[in-house]
Structures are given as C-alpha cells and as structure tokens.
Amino acid sequence: MKPVREMLITLVEHFPIGAFPGGTNDDQPDGGSDPFRVLISTVLSQRTKDENTYIASQRLFSKYKNPAELAAAPIDDLMELIRPVGFPKAKSKAIKEIARIIHQDYNDRVPNEIDKLLALPLVGRKTANCVLVYGFGQDAIPVDVHVHRISNRIGLVSTKTPEETEIELKRVVPKDLWKFINTVFIAFGKRICTPRNPKCLICPINRYCDYFTKKIR
Numbered sequence: 001m002k003p004v005r006e007m008l009i010t011l012v013e014h015f016p017i018g019a020f021p022g023g024t025n026d027d028q029p030d031g032g033s034d035p036f037r038v039l040i041s042t043v044l045s046q047r048t049k050d051e052n053t054y055i056a057s058q059r060l061f062s063k064y065k066n067p068a069e070l071a072a073a074p075i076d077d078l079m080e081l082i083r084p085v086g087f088p089k090a091k092s093k094a095i096k097e098i099a100r101i102i103h104q105d106y107n108d109r110v111p112n113e114i115d116k117l118l119a120l121p122l123v124g125r126k127t128a129n130c131v132l133v134y135g136f137g138q139d140a141i142p143v144d145v146h147v148h149r150i151s152n153r154i155g156l157v158s159t160k161t162p163e164e165t166e167i168e169l170k171r172v173v174p175k176d177l178w179k180f181i182n183t184v185f186i187a188f189g190k191r192i193c194t195p196r197n198p199k200c201l202i203c204p205i206n207r208y209c210d211y212f213t214k215k216i217r
C-alpha cells in the first residue's frame with residue numbers, strides 16, 4: 001500500500017495548486033469561482049492548450065458575462081471570439097446551448113449535481129467534476145489524460161480508462177485531497193513526469209513510484 005497522503009502532500013509542496021483551464025491564479029479548487037465560467041471555460045479547453053483556452057475565455061466573457069447574454073449571442077460572433085481554442089463551430093454551438101439550458105431550465109444557476117451537468121452538451125465527467133471542485137468546492141476528482149497516465153505510471157491505480165481511474169482514485173486517495181489531484185498532477189506532468197523521458201532522477205516522489213522501481217533504479 002502506497003503512502004498516498006505523503007505522496008500528494010509532497011507534490012502539493014513542489015507544484016503550485018492551479019486554476020481550472022482558462023482560469024486565473026485567483027481561481028483555486030475551493031468553490032470560489034463562478035460555476036458558469038468554470039463550465040464554459042472547461043468545455044472550451046477540450047483538445048487545446050491552456051494558453052488558447054485562457055485567451056478565448058477572456059475574449060468571450062469580456063463580451064458575454066452570464067447565461068442570458070451568452071444564450072442570446074449570435075453564433076458567428078461566438079465562433080470568432082473562441083477561434084483560438086479550435087473547433088469553433090461545434091464549441092460555439094455547445095456553449096450557446098448550455099447557456100440556454102442554464103438560463104431557461106435552471107434560472108441562471110449552474111446545477112451542482114453531476115448527473116445534471118453530464119446532460120449538457122460536450123460535458124463529460126472531467127468537465128463536470130471541474131465545475132463541482134472549482135465552482136462549488138465539492139470533493140471530486142476531474143480525471144483527464146494526464147491524471148490517468150500519471151496515476152497508472154506511479155502505480156496508484158491499474159486502469160484502462162479515465163472513468164475507471166476516477167473510481168479507483170476515489171478508493172485509494174483520502175477524500176480531503178481529491179480536489180487537488182487534477183491541478184497538481186497537470187503541473188507535475190508538464191515539468192517532471194512528462195509523457196516521454198520523465199525526469200525520474202529529480203522526481204520528489206520517485207521512491208514511491210512503480211515505474212521508477214521497475215525501469216530506472
């Protein structure tokens with residue numbers, strides 16, 4: 001059994017806790033962010049880099065600030081504003097429809113239940129869990145490809161899909177640390193535990209890692 005709390009606290013000490021995709025340093029996983037902004041920005045972040053998401057998100061929310069405004073926006077204008085994130089047609093259609101549903105069905109308040117979030121266009125478990133963590137401060141684990149890859153590489157879980165990884169991480173990670181996993185693993189995965197040639201010799205948790213034990217040591 002790995003000392004999961006010790007491992008994660010070590011990572012939190014080395015890698016700053018960050019924002020949701022498209023957020024700023026003020027957006028921490030404590031429920032202090034606007035759930036609508038978390039939701040829309042995380043949808044925009046699909047299949048693009050954080051830098052692009054930030055630019056598109058800033059452009060979008062400087063013009064359309066709430067569900068009612070976004071629901072009424074011309075689709076051509078939305079496509080132009082979010083063009084940096086790619087897939088402008090599909091994403092602009094999805095965010096406009098999300099805004100309409102939040103405005104009409106939920107009285108402008110993003111729901112804080114995962115099943116209702118998952119029913120929205122282009123919203124998968126990672127996006128829904130981001131909303132729960134950053135928008136509502138709930139204990140949840142957004143699992144993207146990086147969290148899935150690193151969790152398996154270290155040997156925290158042995159899973160085939162991000163969905164399975166979310167379930168297994170919830171079994172092995174203390175609940176009070178769930179909301180930090182995504183943000184810390186993303187920073188860790190960019191700087192140290194990179195997909196190719198991870199920097200294992202300077203990794204602060206290498207003594208706990210299965211990959212290090214099998215391939216490097």
Ligand code: SF4
Pocket residue numbers: 153154192193194198199200201203204205206209210211212
């Ligand atoms: S030892 Fe290497 S593979 Fe293991 S967590 Fe650290 S960087 Fe990643």
